[in-house]
Amino acid sequence: MADLQDDLHPAAEAGRVDEPYPEEAVVVGPEVYEPVSDPDDAPLTRARAVLAAHPVADGYSGLPQALRRLPWYDLDLGESSVDADVPRLRRGQVGAVFWSLHLPEGHDGDRAVGATLEQLDLAKAVVAAHAEGLRPARTAGQIVDARNCGRVAVLFGPAGAAALGDSLSVLRSLHALGLRVLTLAGVSWAGEAGLTRFGEEVVREMNRLGLVADLSHASTPTIRRVLALSKAPVMFTRSAARDLRPHPANLPDELLAEVGEAKGLCLVPLTAEQAGPTVRDVADHLDHIRTLAGPECVGLSGTYDTRSAHPRELRDTSCYPSLIAELLRRGWEEADVALLTWGNVQRVLRGADFTAHAAQQRRPPSTATIAELDG
Template sequence: MADLQDELNATTEVGDLDRPSAPVAPLDGADPHVDEVALLVDEPESQADEPAPVSVRGLLARHPVADGYCGLPGILRRLSWFDLELGECAVETDLPRLHAGGAGAQLWALDVTADRPVTSALEQIDLVNHVVARYPEGLRLARSASETADARAHGRIAVLIGPAPAAAAGDSLGTLRGLHALGLRILSLRGAQWAPQDTGLTRFGEEMVRELNRLGMLIDLTGAHPATAARVLDISKAPAILTRSGARALNSHPDNASDELLVALREGRGLCLVPCSADRTGPALRDVADHLDHVRRVAGPETVGLSGMFDTGDAHPEGLADPAGYPALIAELADRGWPETDLALLTWGNAQRVLRGTEFTARAARRRRGPSTATY
């Protein structure tokens, strides 16, 4: 296990969040007002009497946004033609807006159909592969934290496939393994037949969680019944995530997380990705910032991240209509006193930590057990 632990802690994403390896280039299309917002970084008293200012533009160049939920595959499959490189008015996410917002990675969610969930999941994975291959100078498919960091180092935006609804696996561990081999990295448990509301998980459901751990797939608890979430957190050896959940203490939307769940997520080193959704967080940018403040206060700065919810059909808060709005949100948090270290965790560090933690768990689990043969 020691060699695995050394590998886990060897990268700059885990240990050196604020040491850029190259000069920082400005973000194209950034709001000029954002450049004037200063983040405060403590310096030794011998060097300066006051903290040195660091621009939001500079922060996002070093620690880009890992956006936790984008519905682009479901939109693109209904379009006969699109151009993500020059800009596309039919979608909310394209390369110019991603670059303007300082994005470095996105999770592309699969929107499967109820009558043929497995087939539609396969079709959308195929679509994602074709879209990424069409824009090699802007996008790169990533299946791990290392590939995500490599894409960022080469100036590409990393695309990770998922989450997909549990129905995409067809209640089959073999199908789940096939989807993982094709690149799926996140499975949502909401609506799974093996996760009933009264007991949380059936015995097959518990085996599904163990297999997800063995494969190195993230478990998305967004909208899951509290009994299901509690049982998953008890069983899973890997961090769990909420891909699009605000704070229920501020907004009673059913997808939002209670303070009890946030605390449990912190104890399991998981992650709550707060969405830019008017329904979940509120109609204004400051409402999203309020939810981020609450999650950070209750669960700590290592448990909070960002989720755009772009191209999902959801209405967005004013000022966050597309990924280009991220610098304004970071500026708002900086004005509220968030230190650079916490902002770096919010945008990039926490997502990388959870990915690496899940991969480390998978390596250890594969030493203990082989593929499960359980059936539903």
């Protein structure tokens, strides 16, 4: 974990966050999209062509935890013990992936802080050991840079709220070490009753830092309060439509509509438990959420390497073109597919960074404690 100390004072990034959103200079390989006239071959061919220009930004992967169980692995050559190695990420045309730092049940307090740091240390070491295929990233611009260099961008998070140890200083340290997303659930200040005063201060400090709030598995009062309070877009890293599949992490229609109004992002997990046993079931959820929340508010969450069952057609990360082909068969416009796979995640990350820049001009780091606010 000594390597983590090097990141406590990261180098300043090039560019200014107060400039207008730049057009992304994405270098596209030889598979630039051309319309295809053969109706039998069109969907999968078109899917691969669209993904060549707008690859998948996968909102949730359990790979770090899965690798802890292996005595040896090589993600560059291929690793059959996991769902996502570099060759399959490339076949699936994945351009970016969020690596979960969530902990097993029972970790809280100081134990949760230490265990999250260990998870983060492992994740950073894995990326460093596979530098030919993977590259760490924190911002939308760094994701584009990684893609232009032929690497898959890896973002760290979500981590569980317990990782803070009820300390805003720990929150700032985790952000300095590379954490990008925090799940607001499972703690006293973000529970079934909603956010406490300290919980609201956590959200304000996350906005100031540029950390994205993840509201999957959060209670409805917490979701509604964060949607109202946060100045930056929020994400649901693993939530489908509850009206299609009753699961506690899935969202009812009224909440999906509220997510759309707040310009949040609902990332649909490709798991049988939450979305259904076939690729058509997953596409049904994407259709449903796009209709209710809008095309700017829906994305993809592979949820691979989490010990969850996946539809046979989506068994690992190489299978994303099959899902995109199904959407094209249903009449999705390529512009909406581009938002689904790539553009919506970019929007959320850019929004978080712009909000952070503005907030840092208005307020210093918060020194509030849970004892002062909730005691």
